[in-house]
Amino acid sequence: MIALLQRVTAASVCIERMVTAQIGRGVVALIGIERRDERAAAGRLLERMLNYRMFADAAGRMNLSLRDTGAGLLLVPQFTLAADTARGNRPGFSRAAAPPVAADIFEHLIELARAQHAQIACGRFGADMQVSLTNDGPVTFWLQDRPPD
Numbered sequence: 001m002i003a004l005l006q007r008v009t010a011a012s013v014c015i016e017r018m019v020t021a022q023i024g025r026g027v028v029a030l031i032g033i034e035r036r037d038e039r040a041a042a043g044r045l046l047e048r049m050l051n052y053r054m055f056a057d058a059a060g061r062m063n064l065s066l067r068d069t070g071a072g073l074l075l076v077p078q079f080t081l082a083a084d085t086a087r088g089n090r091p092g093f094s095r096a097a098a099p100p101v102a103a104d105i106f107e108h109l110i111e112l113a114r115a116q117h118a119q120i121a122c123g124r125f126g127a128d129m130q131v132s133l134t135n136d137g138p139v140t141f142w143l144q145d146r147p148p149d
Helices: 039-051 099-116
Strands: 002-015 018-023 026-032 062-064 072-077 120-122 129-144
Touching: 002 039, 002 072, 018 072, 018 120, 026 039, 039 099, 039 129, 072 099, 099 120
Parallel strands: 026 072, 072 120
Antiparallel strands: 002 018, 002 026, 002 129
C-alpha cells in the first residue's frame, strides 16, 4: 500500500460539482493499493500516517503528528500511484489491485481511521473526483507498506 501524504492548510474533494469531503489544517493522503496488498496493510499504513511527524512544534521542528495535533485527515483513493512508469511514455497498471479488492481495502482503511481519529474525511472509490488542496510548506512524503515476501 502506498500513501502520498501532503500537509495542507485546507483541502476538499468534489464529485459532480459538489463538495463531498473537506478538511482544514491537516493531511491529504492519496492512497494507492497494489495487487499483493491485504487488509492488514491498511492498519499498518494508518498507524504510520497518524504517527508521522509532519507538523511543527514550538521550536519549529517537525515533531508533531496528526495524533498530537488532532488535525484532519482526508483519504483519497488514487490507483495511479500503483502505476508502472519504468518504461515508455504510457503507464501500466498491472501492479494495481483489482477494483473490488482495492475498494474493500480502502473501505477498511476508512473504518479503521474513523475508529482511531476524530477528523476523517474521504473521497469515493471509483468516482471522478476533483481534489483541491493548499500544500503547506510544501511538505510531501511517500509512505509505503510492503507486504512480506
